[in-house]
Amino acid sequence: MTTTWARPADSPSPDAAVTTYREALREAHREALRRDPRVFLMGEDVARYGGSFAVSLGLAEEFGEERVRDTPLSESAFTGAGIGAALRGMRPIVEIMTVNFSLLALDQILNNAATLLHMSGGQLAVPLVIRMTTGGGRQLAAQHSHSLEGWYAHIPGLRVLAPATLEDARGMLWPALEDPDPVLIFEHGSLYPLKGTLPDPPPEVDIAHAAIRRAGGDVTLVAYGGGLGKTVAAADLLAAEGIEAEVVDLRVLRPLDEATLLDSLAKTHRAVVVDEAWRSGSLAAEVSARLSEKGFYDLDAPVERVCGAEVPLPYAAHLEQAALPQPEGIAAAARRTVHGDG
Amino acid sequence: MTALAHDREALLAAGAPALLRQMIRVRRFEEKCVELYSATKIRGFLHLCIGEEAVAVGVISSLAPGDAVVSTYREHGHALARGVPMASVMAEMFGKATGCSHGRGGSMHLFDAERRFYGGNAIVGGGMPPSVGMALADQMNGRSDVTACIFGEGAMAEGAWHESANLAALWELPVLFVCENNRYAMGTALAREHAETDLTARAASYGMVAWSADGMDVLAVQEAAQRATALVRGGGGPCFLELRTYRFRAHSMYDPDRYRDKAEVERWRASDPIPRLTSDLLAQEALAESEVATWEAEIEQEIAAAVQAAEAAPLEPVEDLTRFVTSEGPPR
Ligand SMILES: Cc1ncc(C[n+]2csc(CCOP(=O)(O)OP(=O)(O)O)c2C)c(N)n1
Numbered sequence: 238m239t240t241t242w243a244r245p246a247d248s249p250s251p252d253a254a255v256t257t258y259r260e261a262l263r264e265a266h267r268e269a270l271r272r273d274p275r276v277f278l279m280g281e282d283v284a285r286y287g288g289s290f291a292v293s294l295g296l297a298e299e300f301g302e303e304r305v306r307d308t309p310l311s312e313s314a315f316t317g318a319g320i321g322a323a324l325r326g327m328r329p330i331v332e333i334m335t336v337n338f339s340l341l342a343l344d345q346i347l348n349n350a351a352t353l354l355h356m357s358g359g360q361l362a363v364p365l366v367i368r369m370t371t372g373g374g375r376q377l378a379a380q381h382s383h384s385l386e387g388w389y390a391h392i393p394g395l396r397v398l399a400p401a402t403l404e405d406a407r408g409m410l411w412p413a414l415e416d417p418d419p420v421l422i423f424e425h426g427s428l429y430p431l432k433g434t435l436p437d438p439p440p441e442v443d444i445a446h447a448a449i450r451r452a453g454g455d456v457t458l459v460a461y462g463g464g465l466g467k468t469v470a471a472a473d474l475l476a477a478e479g480i481e482a483e484v485v486d487l488r489v490l491r492p493l494d495e496a497t498l499l500d501s502l503a504k505t506h507r508a509v510v511v512d513e514a515w516r517s518g519s520l521a522a523e524v525s526a527r528l529s530e531k532g533f534y535d536l537d538a539p540v541e542r543v544c545g546a547e548v549p550l551p552y553a554a555h556l557e558q559a560a561l562p563q564p565e566g567i568a569a570a571a572r573r574t575v576h577g578d579g
Numbered sequence: 580m581t582a583l584a585h586d587r588e589a590l591l592a593a594g595a596p597a598l599l600r601q602m603i604r605v606r607r608f609e610e611k612c613v614e615l616y617s618a619t620k621i622r623g624f625l626h627l628c629i630g631e632e633a634v635a636v637g638v639i640s641s642l643a644p645g646d647a648v649v650s651t652y653r654e655h656g657h658a659l660a661r662g663v664p665m666a667s668v669m670a671e672m673f674g675k676a677t678g679c680s681h682g683r684g685g686s687m688h689l690f691d692a693e694r695r696f697y698g699g700n701a702i703v704g705g706g707m708p709p710s711v712g713m714a715l716a717d718q719m720n721g722r723s724d725v726t727a728c729i730f731g732e733g734a735m736a737e738g739a740w741h742e743s744a745n746l747a748a749l750w751e752l753p754v755l756f757v758c759e760n761n762r763y764a765m766g767t768a769l770a771r772e773h774a775e776t777d778l779t780a781r782a783a784s785y786g787m788v789a790w791s792a793d794g795m796d797v798l799a800v801q802e803a804a805q806r807a808t809a810l811v812r813g814g815g816g817p818c819f820l821e822l823r824t825y826r827f828r829a830h831s832m833y834d835p836d837r838y839r840d841k842a843e844v845e846r847w848r849a850s851d852p853i854p855r856l857t858s859d860l861l862a863q864e865a866l867a868e869s870e871v872a873t874w875e876a877e878i879e880q881e882i883a884a885a886v887q888a889a890e891a892a893p894l895e896p897v898e899d900l901t902r903f904v905t906s907e908g909p910p911r
């Protein structure tokens with residue numbers, strides 16, 4: 238996949254370089270390792286192999302295997318070790334291959350990383366960054382494809398990020414490392430080959446706010462991560478029929494930037510929330526509830542949700558595609574909010 | 580790696596020709612899968628056991644029909660050796676309705692309840708705790724079935740291994756733990772992953788019988804597995820088998836294989852279990868060249884038929900997307 242929708246403008250500035258989401262992440266690691274000797278990366282196959290998604294390719298050669306460190310297949314141990322190293326003054330980045338495997342480390346993430354500051358009455362901060370792949374669409378079946386970032390967004394004490402653009406892939410890591418508390422970064426597996434341009438120097442990115450990716454006055458489409466491209470595609474479909482959709486990229490799944498969501502709703506009076514995760518108990522449910530709780534009098538139609546089907550993701554391509562939100566379905570939901578029909 | 584050099588009587592007594600045929604069948608099937616992957620008929624992750632066939636065939640041929648097999652994502656060989664029909668495996672790779680998992684699972688998730696073949700588990704170490712529970716159920720019901728739990732050496736770094744080994748030994752459960760030690764967990768070599776690289780000694784430290792055998796020699800594997808299953812079946816508690824083997828190909832179709840040098844791969848190829856056993860059988864006149872040629876032709880036909888059936892098979896209807904999320908029929 239080489240979608241190019243993230244390209245900021247038709248005429249890139251002379252200093253802009255063509256790159257990919259994967260390379261943008263790698264550059265962010267390079268910068269962090271250079272800037273702060275306390276930063277190190279660890280995870281399965283990050284060093285010799287170069288990272289299972291090639292994000293850290295070449296970094297071990299450049300920074301040494303002390304700082305780009307292969308771990309055994311021990312998600313719980315190395316994630317917990319990241320917590321310990323953070324407690325003792327380091328700034329670890331822990332890479333977990335995919336969110337399905339992160340469940341083996343969930344105990345450490347929830348019961349230690351997210352909780353220590355509070356349990357210790359403010360004494361023990363955990364400045365740890367955990368990165369992992371999420372999402373489906375690559376025919377990897379149920380144990381490699383789920384979108385569980387919403388579960389992590391449920392947990393107080395964590396900051397949860399979902400870069401969907403090259404700018405965010407390049408710019409979120411450093412502020413995440415500067416955060417005194419644990420930050421989780423979710424990279425949708427289909428985004429790594431995403432191509433586009435990045436200005437040099439890259440723009441600064443904040444890790445507190447949602448971003449408006451496309452302005453419009455008729456309906457607000459809320460998306461994040463791997464769902465953003467499909468949502469922009471849906472906005473294109475809608476534009477062709479005269480419906481101007483505003484696309485809000487959540488970017489920060491916790492804490493939610495309610496203000497940006499409510500401002501957009503106040504403008505458009507209609508909202509569709511897109512989430513690849515299952516509908517029941519999802520992040521989409523949370524966003525939808527917030528819009529209803531705080532934006533009720535701005536709403537001209539019920540909030541719509543376009544989510545993943547409530548099924549473990551199947552292998553067969555046609556079933557998998559049917560299980561995931563698609564631009565057509567997003568556009569149809571938007572039409573219902575505007576016209577009262579699909 | 581020494582030559583096999585078994586004598587004729589021993590080879591025939593052990594059914595070596597049949598084992599060889601099974602290994603060739605697994606090898607050719609996977610070679611076909613590579614082709615089909617390149618032709619984009621098979622998608623997702625594809626992990627091959629080329630080089631490791633002696634483990635699959637040697638271990639599985641030692642089990643009884645009532646025994647259970649719990650496998651990993653590198654399970655084509657295990658499934659075929661267990662008797663899962665090739666056509667249903669191939670159809671699963673194609674994501675078709677006739678696949679053994681109805682197109683839901685793909686290469687990494689082959690299941691066949693009738694043949695007690697339980698995965699197809701793509702979470703490293705994920706099959707270990709359930710295998711302990713299956714053995715527990717057998718023990719509680721006084722059945723003499725064995726649960727064979729297969730995993731790679733990388734999995735022995737996971738908490739699931741330590742917890743399962745302890746529980747199985749503590750409760751003296753009928754589990755046969757089979758470690759396919761192919762020396763690499765993706766790109767991470769054994770010694771970069773384990774503080775103690777003697778896996779057999781580690782398993783023994785939990786209080787279970789532990790053996791290792793040459794995983795490139797199907798007869799050595801079979802002998803060790805037969806002894807181990809007899810012990811487990813006899814109520815001796817869990818047993819651990821480390822089978823030293825090697826994968827000739829990359830971890831998966833996505834793996835550029837940058838982490839090991841080609842000379843090492845070539846060294847291991849010299850002990851390829853298929854030519855090794857073939858030359859032994861031929862030298863001992865326990866097999867004629869013409870028989871091998873006949874098998875090759877039969878296997879080629881079987882594979883061609885499986886591919887053709889998979890091509891022709893229907894897709895699972897999209898309306899059935901949410902089938903098998905919960906059981907059909909009234910709640911029990
Ligand atoms: C819990 C978990 N962590 C990481 C992975 C990614 N992964 C898949 S296979 C593999 C290597 C496993 O090596 P080993 O257990 O030795 O088995 P082999 O692949 O060599 O047969 C890794 C790291 C995974 N599938 N599950």
